[in-house]
Amino acid sequence: xxxxxxxxxxxxxxxxxxxxxxxxxxxxxLEQLExxxxxxxxxxxxxxxxxxxxxxxxxxxxHKKHGGGR
Amino acid sequence: xxGERFTRDARQAVLDAVKEAExxxxxxxxxxxxxxxxxxxxxxxxxxxxxxxxxxxxxxARRKGGLSDADAEALRGLGIDVDQVVASVxxxxxxxxxxxxxxxRRRFFRNHLPFGPAAKNTLVRSxxxxxxxxxxxxxxxxxxxxxxxxxxxxxxVLNAKGVTYTEVRKRVVSSPR
Numbered sequence: 461x462x463x464x465x466x467x468x469x470x471x472x473x474x475x476x477x478x479x480x481x482x483x484x485x486x487x488x489x490l491e492q493l494e495x496x497x498x499x500x501x502x503x504x505x506x507x508x509x510x511x512x513x514x515x516x517x518x519x520x521x522x523h524k525k526h527g528g529g530r
Numbered sequence: 531x532x533g534e535r536f537t538r539d540a541r542q543a544v545l546d547a548v549k550e551a552e553x554x555x556x557x558x559x560x561x562x563x564x565x566x567x568x569x570x571x572x573x574x575x576x577x578x579x580x581x582x583x584x585x586x587x588x589x590x591a592r593r594k595g596g597l598s599d600a601d602a603e604a605l606r607g608l609g610i611d612v613d614q615v616v617a618s619v620x621x622x623x624x625x626x627x628x629x630x631x632x633x634x635r636r637r638f639f640r641n642h643l644p645f646g647p648a649a650k651n652t653l654v655r656s657x658x659x660x661x662x663x664x665x666x667x668x669x670x671x672x673x674x675x676x677x678x679x680x681x682x683x684x685x686x687v688l689n690a691k692g693v694t695y696t697e698v699r700k701r702v703v704s705s706p707r
Binding site for chain 2: 478481482484485486488489491492493496500
């Protein structure tokens with residue numbers, strides 16, 4: 461923790477820590493949501509291609525990220 | 531080799547963490563498993579950290595996809611209600627949906643659960659804590675300090691119970707070795 465961030469925090473309003481913390485939490489929530497939705501789609505027989513199209517990413521990307529365990 | 535300077539207690543804690551992870555059907559050992567394994571550390575005796583409450587806090591966080599109370603608070607600042615998100619996902623996909631699926635069974639040839647990156651970092655960090663304190667051996671108290679020094683669920687659960695890095699370190703420094 462640098463002195464600058466300490467000061468920013470003392471200043472209250474625009475504490476970068478609060479904003480960054482929220483981004484980090486949101487990213488983790490997003491990852492969990494993606495995992496659970498992809499799993500559900502797979503359980504319902506969706507192809508990787510179909511899932512990738514909905515997520516707006518390549519089939520390879522989605523398979524690499526979520527396909528490893530099976 | 532990291533292991534050679536571990537006290538018997540610290541070794542036992544690592545073995546206990548493996549058991550906690552197995553009981554959890556986890557894919558890997560995480561800091562939260564180490565946390566459960568060091569709750570009986572003498573340095574924590576003067577704090578009030580009942581195992582049941584720690585387990586409940588971890589369970590609650592897992593149901594929220596691994597998000598802690600502090601994470602939920604941060605998201606509330608963005609206008610996102612994590613409880614509502616969890617409720618909505620559970621309504622459509624079943625209770626505990628965000629807690630992750632069944633464990634991936636890929637350990638046909640390996641009987642040991644691997645340490646996850648965060649748990650590995652904790653072990654490395656505990657060594658640094660012992661070194662900083664000038665201690666020649668690594669005990670449970672150093673594992674506790676390592677857990678507290680990292681950002682994450684384990685530290686937050688402890689912090690919520692009033693167990694902070696600063697307080698624990700004070701006790702470690704003043705306790706006889």
